[in-house]
Amino acid sequence: MSDAPTPRPFSEPSPLARGLAGAAVVLYAVIAILPLLWIGATAFKSQSDAIAYPPKIFFTPTLGGFVDLFTVQTHQSHDFIAKLPAPQTWYEKIVRDRDMVIAGPSRVVERFLNSLIIGFGSTILATFLGTLAAYGFSRFRVPFADDLMFFILSTRMMPPIAVAVPIYMMYRWLGLYDTRIGMILLYTAVNVSLAVWLLKGFIDEIPREYEEAALVDGYTRMQAFRKVVLPQAVTGIAATAIFCLIFSWNEYAFNLLLTSSDAQTMPPFIPFIIGEGGQNWPAVAAATTLFLLPIVIFTIALRKHLLRGITFGAVRK
Amino acid sequence: MTVTNPATGLAERAARRTTAPLARRAGLSDRAVAWLFILPTMLLLLAINIFPLIWAIRLSFTGLMANLPGAARFVGLDNYVDILTDEDVWANFQITAHFVFWTIALQVLIGLGLALLINQKFRGHSFWTTVILLPMMLSPAVVGNFWTLLFQPQIGPFNYVVGFLTGVAPSSFSMIGSVTLAPWTIVLVNTWMWTPYVMLICLAGLRSIPDYIYEAAEVDRASPLRQFWSITLPMVMPFLMLAVLFQAIQSFVMFDMVNLLTSGGPGSVTETVSITLKRAAFEKWETGYASALAVILFVTIFGAANVYVRALNWVKQQ
Numbered sequence: 001m002s003d004a005p006t007p008r009p010f011s012e013p014s015p016l017a018r019g020l021a022g023a024a025v026v027l028y029a030v031i032a033i034l035p036l037l038w039i040g041a042t043a044f045k046s047q048s049d050a051i052a053y054p055p056k057i058f059f060t061p062t063l064g065g066f067v068d069l070f071t072v073q074t075h076q077s078h079d080f081i082a083k084l085p086a087p088q089t090w091y092e093k094i095v096r097d098r099d100m101v102i103a104g105p106s107r108v109v110e111r112f113l114n115s116l117i118i119g120f121g122s123t124i125l126a127t128f129l130g131t132l133a134a135y136g137f138s139r140f141r142v143p144f145a146d147d148l149m150f151f152i153l154s155t156r157m158m159p160p161i162a163v164a165v166p167i168y169m170m171y172r173w174l175g176l177y178d179t180r181i182g183m184i185l186l187y188t189a190v191n192v193s194l195a196v197w198l199l200k201g202f203i204d205e206i207p208r209e210y211e212e213a214a215l216v217d218g219y220t221r222m223q224a225f226r227k228v229v230l231p232q233a234v235t236g237i238a239a240t241a242i243f244c245l246i247f248s249w250n251e252y253a254f255n256l257l258l259t260s261s262d263a264q265t266m267p268p269f270i271p272f273i274i275g276e277g278g279q280n281w282p283a284v285a286a287a288t289t290l291f292l293l294p295i296v297i298f299t300i301a302l303r304k305h306l307l308r309g310i311t312f313g314a315v316r317k
Numbered sequence: 318m319t320v321t322n323p324a325t326g327l328a329e330r331a332a333r334r335t336t337a338p339l340a341r342r343a344g345l346s347d348r349a350v351a352w353l354f355i356l357p358t359m360l361l362l363l364a365i366n367i368f369p370l371i372w373a374i375r376l377s378f379t380g381l382m383a384n385l386p387g388a389a390r391f392v393g394l395d396n397y398v399d400i401l402t403d404e405d406v407w408a409n410f411q412i413t414a415h416f417v418f419w420t421i422a423l424q425v426l427i428g429l430g431l432a433l434l435i436n437q438k439f440r441g442h443s444f445w446t447t448v449i450l451l452p453m454m455l456s457p458a459v460v461g462n463f464w465t466l467l468f469q470p471q472i473g474p475f476n477y478v479v480g481f482l483t484g485v486a487p488s489s490f491s492m493i494g495s496v497t498l499a500p501w502t503i504v505l506v507n508t509w510m511w512t513p514y515v516m517l518i519c520l521a522g523l524r525s526i527p528d529y530i531y532e533a534a535e536v537d538r539a540s541p542l543r544q545f546w547s548i549t550l551p552m553v554m555p556f557l558m559l560a561v562l563f564q565a566i567q568s569f570v571m572f573d574m575v576n577l578l579t580s581g582g583p584g585s586v587t588e589t590v591s592i593t594l595k596r597a598a599f600e601k602w603e604t605g606y607a608s609a610l611a612v613i614l615f616v617t618i619f620g621a622a623n624v625y626v627r628a629l630n631w632v633k634q635q
Binding site: 042053129133166170185188220246250267291303 | 345347348350351352353354355357358359361362364365366368369370372373376383427431434435437438439440441442443445446447448449450451452453454455456457458459462463464466467471472473474477487509514517518521556559563566570572573576577591594595598599604607608610611614615618619621622623625626629630632633
């Protein structure tokens, strides 16, 4: 094979090799993505379609799963329902058709809200602290800089489950158990290590000459940082923030062990979405779909920076 | 401030030059700025990571049970002795080792393979790469939870597809409920989730190899297999090691996915060390014992992290 004269430039693989490689990768991608598509489809199934055997690929879509997710319902007798005024909204109609009545909103809205507040709160804090520290490490001669950077990264490696015991006791003592502030502080601490490492990489790439010129022109350090460095680092800061947000959004172990209700986020909540008589799979799938969708969008937005993010900034391209 | 002739213009500029250090002195000194910037992060990490760590070390020498009132009794090294002589704990370490070994082996095999294929730069390769990357960005807990649906023996699509392909009755086996299958189930889901990670890093390694090396090999008539063994693999190796190290640490302490997929069962056949730790700390409330186990984990992870950071810095310098 290699003895045959090759007219193409070396770095170009042959069309056949390319085609085969493409087919294999597409096959893997399709198989790998099927579980996600299945969950997305289950969100739109009726309860009976969701537990049908053999599993249904074609079905009549319904929003019943989403209605179940967002409401609490009670069983009523057929006669009672017949006496009620006609349903006002499409979701009331879906529920009535099953001889049920909506009793009120479910707790899922609070959980989503907690996920958002804790996610954004910790992201903003971690990115803010991380930017400052990264600039400090990037531009100044800090004693024991390497050791400090290692210390910062090693905190990220600590398994949540191992630190959870003392943090649990500390939070009980400080009154931070099951509070949003407690979760925000905790996630900030976990995220700040990633933020420092990532942002140091981004800031290292900004030429020092810009700031030095600004300093010569009479700017103070702080002014140079605000008006020269920050605008240059905006892309890096945004990418870092999205990584932090994804971590906080996805985190499970700390939230499971350090909250009970008020500060609970979506991940520990989703497994406890149960219908009557077994798990309500369409509702679980609806919650999962709503929960994962933002991550899918963020992943696509981040794809150029993913490599940096998962290697703490060490591998760039 | 009337008419500026060239000479005063120059003088003014010279004056500004000399006032520059003065203006800076009006602000904070560099040293002050450096500490002002770094200290908040350090204080936060000390409060939320180091303080609890020290507390855990102290607790590990006590027989404290956090759900009971009363002061902790000092028990010396008893907890450590209990852990290291407990056959169940060793069994859990073995379960964890099985999980780490197979998930890493599969991730490397599939991840490197995919990276080599994607590097052929077929049409649409960047789109399909993004599709493949999705699982690793998702919440491990939510992933573990929705795979329980896919693995349902009766209604789940996984058993149905396996049954369709092999002719085995779909309801005759349970990926989560079977003692023999469950340890492989957690390997399967973890591999599905993290293969993209290894793939992405390997791809970066492949792209860092300059074309001229292959051109030289071509001139020397090295076979494609030879080129793979003596150019591609050695050049990708540092990247691969980085991915393997990180994944080894990650799967060693994996809690979220396993807890929701099998929660350590059936029995304790998928009880990895972090599940043992959670059971001891938050179900049996043996706080002292759990703290000792946590300290043992810390030391292991700290050692591994040390190696990992060296690898990171080494790759960075390449």
